[in-house]
Structure formats: structure tokens, C-alpha cells
Amino acid sequence: MTTTATPPGAPLDSRAQAAARARRLLLGQHVLLLIALILLGTYFTSRLDFFLTSQNVLTILRFSAVTFIVATGFTLVLIGGGLDLSIGSGMAVVGVTSGKLFEAGVPLVLAFVIGVVVGVAIGFVNGFIVTQFRINPLIATLAMLFALLGVAFIITDGRSTQLRDDGFRFARENVGGVPVPVFFLIATAVLSVVLLHTTKAGRHLFAVGGNPDAARQAAMNVDRFRLGMYTVAGLYTGIAGVLLASDLGAIAPNSARNWELYVATAVFLGGASLTGGRGSVVGTFIGVVFVSALDNGLVQMAVRPQIVLIVVGTAMILAVAFDQRPKGGFR
Amino acid sequence: MTAVVPEDPPTETSVWSQRLRDLVFSGKLTWVTLGAVIVAEFVVFSIAAPRFLSTTNLLNTGRATAVLMIVATGATFGLISGALDISGASVMALSGTIGTQIVIAGYPASLAILAAIASGFGAGLVNGFVVVKLRVNPLVATLGMLGIAYGLAFVVDGGAGIAGNLRQTTDAAYGVMKNDLVGIPLPLVFAVLFAAAGWVLLAKTRFGLYTYAVGGNASAGRSVALPVDRLRMMYLVFSGACAATGGWVLSSTLGGSGAASVPGTLILTVITAVILGGVGLMGGTGTMGGTILGVIVLGVLENGMTLAGWPTFYQYVVEGLLLLLAVGLEAVRTGGYR
């Protein structure tokens, strides 16, 4: 990467600026991650004939979709200087709600919409607790993790049940050979890039997360931003929760357990940081694909899924260590 | 601004405001609140479930809560020093699995116990290395360890634990925690000793004082020549060792355990207990006394709700609300998250 220092205040050619922005947006800090992904792909392709077939790539993308959607919400929250540990439980509540509704005869679309609305409500509650009660987001969302897990179990009376009607399993369908979740993935990605990089609020979010005090001094309403970002993250939790339930075809309160590790790994790989103000949709996307490809490849090489956990945990630590190196890291 | 303190004796109001300040700062307010919560629990549960107040049941509560106490002791040191260690439950799983497999392989129980606890030292060392040398935030470092230790536990287990079926041993020495000592469950005895030792260590020794110093202001620690990195490493190792000890106690009580024997939510309960007890998230504040009360609150809650016939999952909701309440109190104390 080469960066030529531009004298401050010197007007930039707007086309060059746009191009530079696009490049930074697309690649920038992700070059290393992309190289790693390519190396990983090459390795798996050399070991597994079918790894790079369109069939398998679509499978990887299908598995990426749910993770990507929640991970994008998580990224938004991290950029704004927050944290959300409740995503797994939130997805569970959303999933069992829409599954139960569908089972009770509510039309699919309505069950979907209500599930998403529940997700939005959860996100709003997270944001409300953090901004109004002034509770540290780590604890606020940890408490929500508990409370929501409890709610998911209460809704299902602690049981996991398989849905008898296959009509709920739209996430398993293909349209034009492309799995349905991939369309959701694309829609989420586009929506998030637009929100984050083209709107004023999106760009201000980076300032709010990077330095809330400075943002306050610049007359930004930090609390409103936070409430907003948690609510949007809730929207994504909602979509992902319904998709996961639909993919499983089950009402399962504990379906999203351990999800946090995968999501966090993908997001940190993608360059977001716990200290706020950093992160991108593209980075998170590459991070998610990386983790999914790792999972897919290792499992197909008959490596036990638990070893994948070890690899993923190590990958996350190294990603963060590497990413923080130039900035001095945790002191 | 000058710093002149008036020569004349302080007025009545300043004495009182000072006392109030002392009370709030010393964390005694938390103790009073927790004491009240425990009393309330006893009242409610002894009405809701007549069996609750029996000696047998109280001892059972102690047995069931012992592991939580041991792991929470380590977590208290970790968090006061500024490191939220969330790898505890998986380190417990790893420790129990290693111990069990070593006994099953025919080695003596003493070796199994040593190896089980050593696994926690190992995990703590790795956490410490990642935090201190790679400069990774402890939350992220221990999240990574959560995955790694859990995966390792399954590997050691040979995959047998996946379905949740436990590995049983008949080794009496390994399963020593099933026994009682003069009528008191051994895990409870062990936990009380552990908590007492933790208390002394934290309140009375240099090791304890430096926990607060490192958590309160690490950069000042470096300025005044404290070996901050080495200390951070030690607190994470201590935390890992406590988790592993808890893992072995659990495994011993069960007479052997596998990777799936430790519910992942246990670490959340541990953190809840510690934070209920007044340990601040940002490090530098908290006491062992608070943690002990926090553990009792949750232990009694779990037992009482079960006895009263409420399904386990209602406990999650109550626990979440309690946590919010506790942290709400802390937010009042510190002005809250901004």
C-alpha cells in the first residue's frame, strides 16, 4: 500500500478522491485478509477436487449469509463504540417466535415480518438500556443474553421441535440456482454499505465510536446514534434469526449457541475494533467468507468440527494481534 | 483552586457527606444491597418451598454452588486487574476432561488432578501471553481461548462428549468430591477455603494490592516501576487455574466428565456473580466479600427456584434482570457509561 501524503487543505481532484475512496472501501486494509483467503482457497482446492465448484461455493455463501447478516449488525455496533453479546439469544427469540407463529397458521410472510419486528424491538431495548440507564454495553447485552435466552426457552417451554410443514423452509430453496439466503446477504450488504458510507449519519457513526466526547463537543447527539445503531443491529438479528430457523426447519431455543465466536472472529478479521470507530461492511464480508470457507474446507477434509473451533479461536487472536500491532494495542 | 483544608474541625454536614462518600466508594453499599437480596430470597423461597430451609437442602445448595465460588474467585482477580476472562467455562470443560481421561487411561488420580489443574495454568499462560505480548484486548484473547479450550476438550474426549454422555470413572480418589467431611459436602469445604484464601490474598497481600493498581491505572503502574505485564500475566494465570480447579471439582463430583459436561452459560453466571458483588467492569474496584455474596445470591436463587418448581430457564431471566439491577447501581455510583 502506498499513500502519498496530501498537504492538508489542498483541494483534491474529486475523481481521484472518489477513486481513492472506492479503493480504500473495497481493499484498503483488507488486502492481507484477501491474500489469506486466496491462500486458504488454493490450499483447499489442492486437497479437495470439488472445493472450488460453483456448487460448493454457493454452499459456502449460503452458510455465510446468516453469519454475515448478524456480523454486519455487530460491525455497525462496534463502529459506534458499542458491543452486542446478545445476538445469539436474540436470534433464538426471533427464530422461535416466527416458527411458533407459522406453526399456529400465520402466513409465512407475516411470520417473517413479525420475527423481524421482534428483532428490531430487541435491538431497541439494548440501545435504550445502554443510553438511558447508562449501563456499559458489555453488561447490558450480557444481561440481555440471559434474559432473551430465558424468553426463548419460555416460549418453547424448553423443547426443540421440528416443524412438520416444509413451507417454512424457504431458506433451503434456490432461485435461479442461487440459494435464497444469498439474496438476503446481497440485500443486507447493499443496504449497509449505503447506510454506512453514503449517508451523513453513517459517516458520523465513525466519529461517534472513535471519540464520543469529541462527537458530543461537535454537537452530535451520541445517544441517538447509539440507539439507532442498536436498533439497526436488531433488524439484522431479526432477519438472521428467521433465516436460521427456516434453514433448520425447527423451533430450537438453543440454535444460535456459540454463534458469537464465529461472528466475532469474522468481524475482527475484517478490521473492526473493540475500541470503536473502525470497521467496514466489505471487511466483515471477507471475514465471514474466510471463516465459512475455513469451516467448510476443514469439515470436508474430515477434520472434526471441534478442531475448527481451535482454528477459529486462534485465527481471531492472531487477526486482532496483527491488526493492533502498529497502533500499540492493549496497554 | 487551592488545596487548603480548613484548620477548624469539619462541620457536621461534611462529616456526613464524607461518610456517605466512604460508604459508596468502599463498596459497602453493594454489600448492604446484596445482604438484603439474600434475606429476601430466604423469605420468598421458604414460603414458596417448605423444604428450602432444611439443613439437607442448604448443604445441597452449598455443594451445587461450590464450583461457582471457586471460578468466581479467579474471575474476581482477573476483572479487578482489568481483564474480563470469559474462557472460564471451556477451561473447566478442558480440565475435567483431561482429568477424567487420564484416570480412564489407568494413571493414578493424583496425576490426573495435577494435569487437570495444570491445563488451567496453561490456558492462563496463553491468555497472558496474548494479552501482554501480542497486546490483544483480554476480552478478545479469552474469547479465542474459549473456542480453543472447548475444541481441545472435545479432542481429548475423543468426541465421546458430543451427545452429552459423560465419561464415568470409578476411581475413588478422583471422585473424592462426592464425599462429605463431618456431614458437610467436601466441595463446599473446599470452596469456603478457596474463598477465604482469595479474600486474604486480595485484601492483605501485595499481590492483591497490585491487582487494584494494575486495574486502576496500568500506565501509572508502569511509571512507578510495577512489573505490570508480569502482574497481568499472573492474574490471568490465577484466573485460569481457578477455573481449572473448579472444573476438576465438578468433574470429581460427577465422578468423571466430558467436554459437554460444562454448560457454556456457566461463565456468564460467574461474571454475573462477580459483577453483582461490585467488581467494576473497568477494573480497579471490587472485593472478595462482594463476590462471595454475589455467588450466594445466585446459588440460592437457582436452588430456590428449582425447589419452588420454576423451570431452569426462568432463572436466566431473573439472572439477567439482577445483573441489570446491579450494574444500574454501579452506574449510579460512577456516573455511568458515556
Place this chain on the structure above:
Amino acid sequence: MNERATPNGNGSNGAPLLQLRGICRSFGHVRAVHEVDVDLQRNEILGIVGDNGAGKSTLMKIIAGTVSPDSGQILMNGEPVEITTAQDSRRLGIEMIYQDLALFDNLDVAANVFIGREPTRGLPSLLGFLERRRMHREAAALLQRLNIMIGSTRLPVGVLSGGQRQMVAIARAVAFEENNHILLMDEPSAALGATESATVTELIRDIRGDGLSIMIISHRIPEVLDLADRVMVMKRGEHVATLDARSTSVEECVNLIVAGAPAATGQA
């Protein structure tokens, strides 16, 4: 560990107590300290003055071991020494009062004064039992000796006023003066009122008599000229000049700080 080092150690060879040679340190593009030489004699008070960001604190932190130099050499009594951590400098008898005070708001006054050197009993080192009562007794005596007004040594430092905090930091630095050879003070009276400021000046004169060399950073030029033997002027990381405090006027000194070149003042 020897509890009581002799102040002038093996310093009979006539070399200055402390010498810095060609010290450089950059933060990114900022040259905080560039090719700086300093000599500090025994029993000397050396003032350091300069604009904000001139590199004064960085230079001091390099001596104290909390910032590592990019290049350059440090000598004590003519011998090269390795100072890479604050532990190193403490071992050499160097104590520093930091501009940000480096206090622990969550610890009480006594713990802050004794931190790193707590009296303990029983087990060695980290597992030793703190002698809290003794810490409070000695801290209270120290505060009294230094004329510091703080209600109780049991108060957490976080509740103290800015001036009281500053006094705690000073008390900590001089608490173990019998072990120390060099005291580094980074704006020790910045937050102090007139009375306290005078107390600190008095204190500095006092302890210098005990065989201690002092480097002191301050923006109060008249005070520095009055207190110090020599005054070193820094600008943009570079050493501009070192003046004899007695024969230099406030105006000359200010001119040097502003202009940054000795020639501009027409100094003889």
C-alpha cells in the same frame, strides 16, 4: 535489596552524576527529542524550560525509563547505564514526579505513597502481608513533615483536589529519598496555589541539601531562575542553550524560549 544506598555511590571519578549524550526520540513524524546532551552535577538543580511540546517531558521520561530513546547514551558517574524500564531507573536511584501524576485514583493515599515499596511481613515479595497500619502511620508522618493538608491517609486519591493530588505525587517521590540520587520533577507545582507552591519550593531547597540532584520542568520562569543553578532551554525537541541561572534575566530566558536561538538574544 539494599535498603540504603549511599547517595554519591562510586562517584569519586569527577564525572557528572548523570550525562545524556545524543538522545533522540520520535513519535511518527514528530521529533520529540533530537540530539540532546545534558549534564547533571551532584547536588545541582537543573531547570528545563521551553514551549508546550518542546520535548521536556519526553526527555525526562527517557531518564525515568518509561519512554525508550531511539538513539543516544545515558551515563551515570561516567559509566554507561541501561535504562529500559522504570524498574531500571528506580534501581539507579532515579525518582520522577510525572506531569500526569501517575496516581491510582482507586487506592488510598498511603497505598499511593508506598506503591511498589510497601512494607510487608511474613512471606517474601508478592505474597507478603501488607503492614497497612505502618503504611498509614508513616504516610501521615510524611505528609505532616511536608506540610501537606490531607484529611486522612485512608481517602482514595480520586476524591482529592487537584492540588492535594499533586502533593501526594510529590510525597511519593520524596518518601524514599535516602535511596535516591536524582529527582525528576515534571511541573510539580502546576496545579498548586500560592501557599503550596511556596511549600514545594521550600521542599526542593531542603532536599537538595540532603545530597540529591534535581531536574525540574516548569513554565514559571522567574521561579525556575530563582530555584535552579542552571537552566536548559528546549525548542522543538532540540537543546537551545543552557544558562547560568544567576546571571540570566527573565527576559533573556523568555527570548530564548520564543526565538529558539542563542544568537537572537545577543547573549555574551
